[in-house]
Amino acid sequence: MKEIDQILELSLEAGRMMLESNSEIYRAEEVIVNICRAFGVKNIDVFTLATCIYLSVNIEGHTYTRIRRIYQRETNLARISKINDLSRSIVKNHYTLDQFKEKLSDVESCQGLPNWQRALTISASCGVFGIMFMPKANWIDFIVTFIITCFTYYLMQFLKKYEMNAFIANALLAILMTFLASMCVSFGIVRDIDTIVIGTIMILVPGVAVTNAVRDIINGDILSGTIRTVEALIIALGIAFGVGLTLFFSNIGGLL
Amino acid sequence: MITEFLLGFISCLGFGYIFNCPLKAILKGCIAGGFGWAAYKMMLGFEQGTIIATFVGALVLSIICEICARVYKDAVTVFALPAILPLVPGAGLYYTMLYFIQNNYDLALSKGIETLGNAVAIAIALLIVSSITRFIFKVIRGIHH
Numbered sequence: 001m002k003e004i005d006q007i008l009e010l011s012l013e014a015g016r017m018m019l020e021s022n023s024e025i026y027r028a029e030e031v032i033v034n035i036c037r038a039f040g041v042k043n044i045d046v047f048t049l050a051t052c053i054y055l056s057v058n059i060e061g062h063t064y065t066r067i068r069r070i071y072q073r074e075t076n077l078a079r080i081s082k083i084n085d086l087s088r089s090i091v092k093n094h095y096t097l098d099q100f101k102e103k104l105s106d107v108e109s110c111q112g113l114p115n116w117q118r119a120l121t122i123s124a125s126c127g128v129f130g131i132m133f134m135p136k137a138n139w140i141d142f143i144v145t146f147i148i149t150c151f152t153y154y155l156m157q158f159l160k161k162y163e164m165n166a167f168i169a170n171a172l173l174a175i176l177m178t179f180l181a182s183m184c185v186s187f188g189i190v191r192d193i194d195t196i197v198i199g200t201i202m203i204l205v206p207g208v209a210v211t212n213a214v215r216d217i218i219n220g221d222i223l224s225g226t227i228r229t230v231e232a233l234i235i236a237l238g239i240a241f242g243v244g245l246t247l248f249f250s251n252i253g254g255l256l
Numbered sequence: 257m258i259t260e261f262l263l264g265f266i267s268c269l270g271f272g273y274i275f276n277c278p279l280k281a282i283l284k285g286c287i288a289g290g291f292g293w294a295a296y297k298m299m300l301g302f303e304q305g306t307i308i309a310t311f312v313g314a315l316v317l318s319i320i321c322e323i324c325a326r327v328y329k330d331a332v333t334v335f336a337l338p339a340i341l342p343l344v345p346g347a348g349l350y351y352t353m354l355y356f357i358q359n360n361y362d363l364a365l366s367k368g369i370e371t372l373g374n375a376v377a378i379a380i381a382l383l384i385v386s387s388i389t390r391f392i393f394k395v396i397r398g399i400h401h
Contacts, residue, residue, distance in 0.1 A: 132263045
């Protein structure tokens with residue numbers, strides 16, 4: 001088979017995009033197997049971790065093996081949904097390798113929304129969270145939470161760009177937002193710090209990591225589930241450290 | 257209760273947007289999230305602890321998400337990731353740290369255990385719903401070894 005290199009490359013690329021968008025492990029494996037099958041490869045062994053894909057196929061007595069590492073991850077549900085559909089429709093639509101490659105790069109290029117729109121929506125969301133948890137919150141709390149979350153979001157994007165370690169990054173973000181919140185309290189803009197911090201903290205909490213960890217463990221990918229649980233724990237510890245540190249110093253400084 | 261539903265809906269909407277949720281799925285995920293949050297608040301109103309309330313909320317929203325995934329033939333994650341976020345115990349994490357800083361270790365410990373319990377409750381609810389639906393569908397289609 002002449003195109004075997006290309007088939008392996010394309011299925012690994014699809015798998016990489018799935019994992020980078022935070023899909024479950026079994027779905028990424030299913031996509032890889034679907035693509036290989038659709039282009040006529042029969043003996044497929046794929047083993048996927050949250051951080052790596054190992055793919056080995058056997059054709060006419062020859063074994064071809066490829067490994068692909070995954071580094072950066074950012075949740076992108078549209079990509080998961082599109083690649084999932086694409087991998088199932090290869091046979092039905094009679095895609096050739098080149099057509100499939102084109103479709104795949106179309107999906108890769110859909111980066112989603114511009115940064116400022118994301119910042120605004122996430123900030124509004126976090127503002128609503130403050131009201132949800134604290135029924136006595138008013139619209140000033142909402143606006144303050146909105147502004148602080150905006151700052152936090154942009155710092156988050158900056159730290160992510162330079163691949164800052166997850167614990168330190170979350171600790172720094174938590175320090176920033178708790179500091180801004182306690183400044184707002186000491187300037188008398190808002191009455192209590194709780195609503196602001198609880199609203200803003202929702203941008204950091206590892207909800208995605210927890211959900212994915214559980215779903216991986218259900219599907220029998222215990223190892224990847226453990227990786228993601230530890231990831232969630234590291235993030236939570238980072239947040240707790242950052243919030244604790246700032247509250248401690250603002251207590252000493254008499255800001256609260 | 258309608259206000260709670262709307263609040264849950266709006267907060268999920270923001271997260272669905274930042275996760276780049278496909279447009280046809282985002283509303284369904286948010287409706288699931290709204291119902292989950294309303295169920296959580298309702299259980300709190302019945303004088304239940306937050307762990308039970310979180311468990312019930314997660315149960316409700318994951319059932320809705322599984323149904324949506326089956327009906328609209330899409331990955332469950334696409335609906336479930338935005339929907340689950342309101343229940344994640346961010347407030348518990350904050351209060352645990354606050355009590356630690358105030359040297360109030362009794363309260364800090366009980367709040368910490370409650371936070372951990374909330375996270376485990378979400379996990380178990382997801383586990384139950386997802387494995388039971390999978391089991392049912394396998395039995396219906398007769399797939400077995």
